[in-house]
Amino acid sequence: MITLTPVLERWPAGCPFxxxxxxxxxxxxxxxxxxxxxxxxxxxxxxxGVTADVLSITATDAAEAIERF
Incomplete structure (x- = not known):
């Protein structure tokens, strides 16, 4: 039996929220x-969706980060 596991690529910027x-x-x-x-x-x-090209966070809080996505 084959088992599949979802894998995501890590985003380099740390989560501030x-x-x-x-x-x-x-x-x-x-x-x-x-x-x-x-x-x-x-x-x-x-x-x-909430980081600029230089990996700086452009959202001010968690709600704004989710809204921008």
Whole structure:
């Protein structure tokens, strides 16, 4: 039986809005994630939308970061 595991590419900028796991280049999404791992997944999904070209965060808070995504 083949088992597939979703894997996300880590965004280089750290998340300033909520706790996130610092990983290597990729993050395998666990079946039962902890709250910190959920924060990591959300940041990996929206991080590119709230950072400038120089990786500076352009959102001022978590709500604005999610709205910009």
């Amino acid at each position: 909520w706790p996130a796991v610092q990983t290597d280049f990729y993050f395998a999404v666990p079946l039962m994630p902890t709250p910190q791992q959920v924060g990591t997944v959300v940041w990996m999904l929206i991080g590119r």
